[in-house]
Amino acid sequence: xxxxxxxxxxxxxxxxxxxxxxxxxxxxxxxxxxxxxxxxxxxxxxxxxx
Amino acid sequence: xxxxxxxxxxxxxxxxxxxxxxxxxxxxxxxxxxxxxxxxxxxxxxxxxxxxxxxxxxxxxxxxxxxxxxxxxxxxxxxxxxxxxxxxxxxxxxxxxxxxxxxxxxxxxxxxxxxxxxxxxxxxxxxxxxxxxxxxxxxxxxxxxxxxxxxxxxxxxxxxxxxxxxxxxxxxxxxxxxxxxxxxxxxxxxxxxxxxxxxxxxxxxxxxxxxxxxxxxxxxxxxxxxxxxxxxxxxxxxxxxxxxxxxxxxxxxxxxxxxxxxxxxxxxxxxxxxxxxxxxxxxxxxxxxxxxxxxxxxxxxxxxxxxxxxxxxxxxxxxxxxxxxxxxxxxxxxxxxxxxxxxxxxxxxxxxxxxxxxxxxxxxxxxxxxxxxxxxxxxxxxxxxxxxxxxxxxxxxxxxxxxxxxxxxxxxxxxxxxxxxxxxxxxxxxxxxxxxxxxxxxxxxxxxxxxxxxxxxxxxxxxxxxxxxxxxxxxxxxxxxxxxxxxxxxxxxxxxxxxxxxxxxxxxxxxxxxxxxxxxxxxxxxxxxxxxxxxxxxxxxxxxxxxxxxxxxxxxxxxxxxxxxxx
Numbered sequence: 001x002x003x004x005x006x007x008x009x010x011x012x013x014x015x016x017x018x019x020x021x022x023x024x025x026x027x028x029x030x031x032x033x034x035x036x037x038x039x040x041x042x043x044x045x046x047x048x049x050x
Numbered sequence: 051x052x053x054x055x056x057x058x059x060x061x062x063x064x065x066x067x068x069x070x071x072x073x074x075x076x077x078x079x080x081x082x083x084x085x086x087x088x089x090x091x092x093x094x095x096x097x098x099x100x101x102x103x104x105x106x107x108x109x110x111x112x113x114x115x116x117x118x119x120x121x122x123x124x125x126x127x128x129x130x131x132x133x134x135x136x137x138x139x140x141x142x143x144x145x146x147x148x149x150x151x152x153x154x155x156x157x158x159x160x161x162x163x164x165x166x167x168x169x170x171x172x173x174x175x176x177x178x179x180x181x182x183x184x185x186x187x188x189x190x191x192x193x194x195x196x197x198x199x200x201x202x203x204x205x206x207x208x209x210x211x212x213x214x215x216x217x218x219x220x221x222x223x224x225x226x227x228x229x230x231x232x233x234x235x236x237x238x239x240x241x242x243x244x245x246x247x248x249x250x251x252x253x254x255x256x257x258x259x260x261x262x263x264x265x266x267x268x269x270x271x272x273x274x275x276x277x278x279x280x281x282x283x284x285x286x287x288x289x290x291x292x293x294x295x296x297x298x299x300x301x302x303x304x305x306x307x308x309x310x311x312x313x314x315x316x317x318x319x320x321x322x323x324x325x326x327x328x329x330x331x332x333x334x335x336x337x338x339x340x341x342x343x344x345x346x347x348x349x350x351x352x353x354x355x356x357x358x359x360x361x362x363x364x365x366x367x368x369x370x371x372x373x374x375x376x377x378x379x380x381x382x383x384x385x386x387x388x389x390x391x392x393x394x395x396x397x398x399x400x401x402x403x404x405x406x407x408x409x410x411x412x413x414x415x416x417x418x419x420x421x422x423x424x425x426x427x428x429x430x431x432x433x434x435x436x437x438x439x440x441x442x443x444x445x446x447x448x449x450x451x452x453x454x455x456x457x458x459x460x461x462x463x464x465x466x467x468x469x470x471x472x473x474x475x476x477x478x479x480x481x482x483x484x485x486x487x488x489x490x491x492x493x494x495x496x497x498x499x500x501x502x503x504x505x506x507x508x509x510x511x512x513x514x515x516x517x518x519x520x521x522x523x524x525x526x527x528x529x530x531x532x533x534x535x536x537x538x539x540x541x542x543x544x545x546x547x548x549x550x551x552x553x554x555x556x557x558x559x560x561x562x563x564x565x566x567x568x569x570x571x572x573x574x575x576x577x578x579x580x581x582x583x584x585x586x587x588x589x590x591x592x593x594x595x596x597x598x599x600x601x602x603x604x605x606x607x608x609x610x611x612x613x614x615x616x617x
Contacts, residue, residue, distance in 0.1 A: 012143050014315045024318065028135045031325045035131045038329050039283070042124065042270040049263025 051196065055457030062233055062461040063468070067214045070226040074218025080498045083219035083505060084151045084480050085310030094224055095320025098307045100327070101227035101469035103297075104234065106188030107440075109466050112332065114439030116339020117346075120267035122281040124333050129290025131325040133298055138318045140552055141299045145309045146317070152477075153305040153548070154485045160551040161559035163489060168566055169547050170485035173302055176540040177478055181512060182519025184474060188467045189520065192460060194358045195444045201521060208517035211468045215475045216510045220306055223472045230465040237462035238335070240455050241447065245341055248450060250348040253391065258344040260394070261387055264406060265413050267340040270333070292588060296545040303470075303477035342446055347387055351380070353423045355441040363430040364423075372423050379416040386412035471516065479509030535584045539577055542591020543569045549592065550599045557603045564606075565598035 016027050051059070077083050115123050148159050154173065158166030189203045214222045249258045262268050272282045279285075298304050298321070308317040353376035354360040360369075390405040424436045447459040483505040543566050550562045573591045576582075 012147070012314065014313060016315060016319065018319070024139070027318075027322060028139065031131055031135060031322055034326055035128075035329070039128070039271065042333070046268065046270045049259055049268040050266075 051456055051460070052453045054454045055460070058454055058457030059461045059464070062458070063210060063464055066226050066229045066233070066465070067210045067468075069229065070214035070222040071217045073225045074214075074222040077218050077221055078499075078502070080502050080505070081151075081310075082221050083502055084484070085306065086220040086224045088310065088312060090224060090311045090316065092311065092316040092319035092323065094228055095308050095311045095316055096323030097231045098224045098227040098473075099298075099304060099320055099324050100331075101231050101234075101466075102303055102307055102473035103324075103470070104231075104466050105184055105470035106463045106467035107184075109234070109238065109335070109462055110188060110191055110440050110443060112335045113339035113342060113443035114441070116267070116336035117343045117442045118339075118439040120262075121270050121333065121336040121340055122272060124270055124329065124336055125272065125281045125283055125286035126290055127294075127329050127332050128283060128286035129288065129292065130294040130328050132287075132291050133294030134321045134325040136295060137299045138321050141305075141548075142308060142317050142321070143314060144552070145305065146314050150309070151484045152302050152481050153300055154302070154481065157547060157551060158485075161562060165547065165559055165563045165566070166485060167489065168563060169300075169544060170481050172540045172544045172570075173300075174478065174481060174486070176537050176544075177301070177303065177474055178512065178515065179519075179536055181471075181474055181478065181516035182521075184467060184471045185516055186520035188463050191440055191444060192463055194356065195441060195448055196460070197358075204517060204520045207464060207467060207471075208513060208520065211471045211475065212510060212513035212517075215472045215479075215513065216506050219505065219509070220310060220476050220480070223476050224307070226472065227469050230469040233458070233465045234462050234469075237458045237465075238338070241443075241451065241459055242334070242338055242341075244451055244455065245338065245345060245446070248349075249341065249345060253344075253348075255341075257391060258341055261344050261347065261391065262340045264390065264409065265343070267343055289585065289589075292545070292592070293541075293585075296541045296588065296592075300544050300548045301477075302481050303473040306477050306480060307473065339443070342442060345446070346442075347380075348384055352445075353420060354427065355438040355445050356435060357441075357445075359435050359438075360423075360427070363427055363434050368426060369423075372419065372426060376416070376419045376423065379412070379419045383409070383412040383416045475509050475513050475516070478512040479505055482508040482512070535577075535587075538584045538587040539573055539591070540570070542573065542588040542593075543595050545588070546592040546595025546599075550596055554596070554599065557599045561602035561606055562595070562599045565602050566595050568598050569594035 015022060016024055018027060021027050021030055082088065112123070145153065145156060148156055150156050150159070152170070154166050154170040157169045185204055185207050189200060189207060192198070193200045193203050214226060218225070246255055249255065253261070259268065272279060273284075274282050275284065276282075308320055311317040311320065352360065353373055354364075364372075386405065386409040390402065390409045393401040393405045424438075427434050428436045444463075447456060451459060483501065487504055487508070488501075546569060547562060547566050550557050550565075569591050572594050573587050576590065577584075577587060
């Protein structure tokens, strides 16, 4: 079984095209920062309601 | 259920399945059938990944988990965003570069055919055996609560998912996932709004959260290093990372959802969509459970939520005494909570401290009665089900939601069951066709029409296996746990194979193949001879596969491994 060839390595360089995030590294940093914010919010939530 | 509920339920389920069949009626292309529409955007991929993971058990059990143990379970998902970043950065680009249909094809490209067969075999063994559970588990709960016969529910659910998955393959799975997620979102939001509106007068959402917090249900994060604690930030980060990497990176039911998008960018954004939304989504579902707990502190509720099981076994006067004791303890607990809320509102710290202690003591007494009920139930027979937390949310739905909304929420459960089942069937069919059948019929690669027919037949075959297994699953005790154990026994070694493939570039095929076999034997021997938590077998299997690969790469004669090492 074979399929139509893909762009291969060329698409690796495709930018995320997300407003404010020009590279994939920036996207990953954003996700990590969001995760840290969520954990901080959950920690504050725990403190508030314990 | 009323007529309007039936209309909503049947209309939603049949409508989505019919839409899936209609939208994919013209699928004649093998790539579209196995990988989905090549123009699929990131939004559809993101929803499809989410729908695959969200089984009916997610929406039945997780509110029950929030009700029973609080929202600390949310920590289990802490490793997920990190795992998805690794999948985006390492796994996905490689899968797309090699243009594979299955994750196990990558093992064939990186190592050799025997390693690919081993990876595909481990996946088929694990997913194939679990196939019946995704239909059986929600069917047994919904049937029990609504008083429906189990077998027709299993057969109807199974047939519906088989029809559209066999017809449209991966593309049908993706297009139906969007609508199933829409039904799930609207339904869960409806249940949350109704629950908030039915919270006790004068308490409101903030007051209810305070009650839940005071009674220990809102402990979301725990930084403790105590290994006896079940859910902590650390178990979530490390264990969750490990499990999510196995699931999203090597399980074909997930890999198939994101490798077929319009571009690498769409696949990556679809996964990042999940990395951002998953923890907040699980938090909301757990909060729903915690609020259900507060609701039932003030509303009449049974001592045991699986009422069908209770009525079946709780026959003598001893159980009537427990019911009376429960009613008394619940009334005491209610009064104690009201006293604490009153003291808080009055701003009297001394009285608040006294009433809080009384509230906790009353709550402990009520919980002790529930534990006593479970113990009495367990003593009444060897096959009695004593876990009732899965029945809390569905009991609320049936007893508290307005007409029409009940049908919508039951549709949520079935939409979730169908969405995860469809991904499983498509993945099992694809893996069997591509990695197993194709290996032994290489000439078939030139006949796309035949390949398509074969893929459809294997998808249908796994659908029939799943339904048959679900029909007979009632004979097995602790079935779901048994399937989880089975998954843990095989998942670790499978992840080990992929981690060696991606990160240990100098390790060749024969060392990793032998290491995987040895690691699998080790895990099986440990399982039958030791008594440790089964989740540890994920770690042990993976670590053993990696370490033994490195050792064998060093000690095996270089002639044996040189041929493939250059890959």
